[in-house]
Amino acid sequence: MSLGPFTKSGALSIGVELELQIVNRHNYDLMPCAPDLLRLLQGRKLPGVVTPEMTESMIELATGICTGYDDALAQLTEIQGALVEAANKLDVGLAGGGTHPFQHWAQQRIFDKPRFLQLSELYGYLSKQFTVFGQHVHLGCPDADTALYTLHCISRFIPHFIALSASSPYVQGEDTGFHSARLNSVFAFPLSGRAPFALSWEDFERYFDKMTATGVVKSMKDFYWDIRPKPEYGTIEVRVMDTPLTITKAARIAAYIQTLGAYIQRERPFEPQEDDYLVYTFNRFQACRFGFDGTFVDPATREHRTLREDLIRTLVRLEGHAADCKSDVALRELLADVSVRGNDAEWIRKVFVREHHLPEVVRQQAGRWMD
Template sequence: MSLETFASSDSFTLGVELELQIVNSHDYDLTSGAADLLRLIEKRKLMADVKPEITSSMIELSTGICTNHAMVIEQLREVRDALVDCAGQLDLRLAGGGTHAFQDWSRRRIFDTPRFRQVSELYGYLSKQFTVFGQHVHIGCPNADEALWLLHAMSRFVPHVIALSASSPYIQGYDTGFQSARLNSVFAFPLSGRAPFLLTWDDFKVFFDKMHHTGVVTSMKDFYWDIRPKPEFGTIEVRVMDTPLTVEKAAAIASYLQCVARWLMTERPFQPQEDDYLVYTYNRFQACRFGLDGEVVDPISAEHRPLRELIRETIHRVGAHAVELGAEEGLHYLLDMLRDPLGSDAAWLRDIQREQQFLPEVVRQQCVRFEGG
């Protein structure tokens, strides 16, 4: 199987995917409700799409192709409201968040599709431990070479969106000390991490053919990179975010990535290089561990900067692009978040647990928040 031809997309168009938790409404543990939810939701006519994920306690929604923040938020709210209504008919509830606070991974069931069965057979228990919940954002690119350039330029901003979305402090009933513990589960997979530093599609095809020859990969789906090209869509896909607790925050983070992408592509403030990755894993860890209070290193100047300050500075730097893209509302949302001590979802979850001392109540309040309450 050869690598697909890279489709052309309108620059800076957006697609947003959110993986959601399916919980029961009595003890708020995860439950196997995906098949029943899909049966109900397929009767609805929606702008967005809904499909299964690897375990039956998860479901994924995805918008259509959007050009601005208003379109993203409209589609996310419509599909959220439809899913919440269907879940209610089944005595289920839905929540955002990168991990479920107290579920036991060994009780999860793999959703029955050939692809998911194959993944389960290959990765064993890791497949069930992969019951974690992320946001993915697709950004349209006019051609393959531009997509690879943007992929590597965007790598410097991976810590930004990890920190903005961080919502997974609890795993298996324990406070991990991380703001985003979800990514530790992703990192266990052998084809995770960063893409190879290749800036032309011809070079990337050579790399893919070599990997395919080894038998390790059969398609781009086998790569769990933080950012990967999606040739069939003509996009790059940023995959590092936890699912936020609200669709409003998800839309705002997508707008941030859209504005950064337009700034990078039109102004070319720097040229991506292999040395950008010298500090990549360290910066990624800082964002996962400390969230907005993390400190990252500039790969060229070696300057250490607080993430909260860097994100605020970037929002102001891309302001003119936000106007052109209709993204001002999303960026204002993030500026308000940066000023709020509980603006981080991880901080909000810990505050609820500090007050209630009962993780099922934390999950219940996550459900209320996701539902728009």
């Protein structure tokens, strides 16, 4: 199968996708209610779409093409309103968070859709364990080579996105010690991790042709990379974020990615190298495990600093581009998270320390998302 041409898109346009938990309002366990939610939303005019995900206790919303932070937040708010209305009719809750704190994977049902059933047949129990919830952000690129350049530059900031969005400290009723345990489930898939180092679309097409020739992949959907090009949209898709607990946080993270894209595409601050990836997995792990307190190794200088320090440096450096992108308010709020408030994983842990009851934690998570 051919990769196809790289579609022209608006440079630095963004799109946001959020996978949500559907929960029972009695015990706050996951509830297989996606088919009913989708039925209630059928025919409703929205700025984006709501679609099924791997299991029936998940649902995904996606905006249309957004110009920036205000547009993304407006679209997310409208879709959220429709979802909350449908959920209330069914007496179910909707929640953010990268993992459900106490659901058991064996109880999940695969959504009855050919692709999901094929994946279940291929990956076995991993498919049900893939009941985890992420945010994906698409960033528009003017051409294919710019897309690959942006992809490899923005890979340096993957730990930032993980720490900012982290919201999955509990799995199967246990505190994992991680801020983002969700990515451990993603990493179990054989085609996960980082994209191959290719800076020209011609080189990437050769790689793709070799992979399809093996019979291992049929399309870009078969790659679960942290960032992957999406030629049919003319974007790169950043996929490492946990679903935040609020749509406002999700829109702020999307604004940060857009602003980084502006910095990278306009200034071309460095030329990515294969050796940049020597510390990639280490930095990624540190962000998952320790959040803002993780160690960050600068891929260019080999300097060690905390992820918090690197985030603050970067957010300050982006102030001019943030003003241009009208994302300055969003980035100031993220700076407050890094400096003072902490991330959603820390909030979830604080609620559990106070309540000593994971269903109550989920009830409050659902309250935050649905409000």
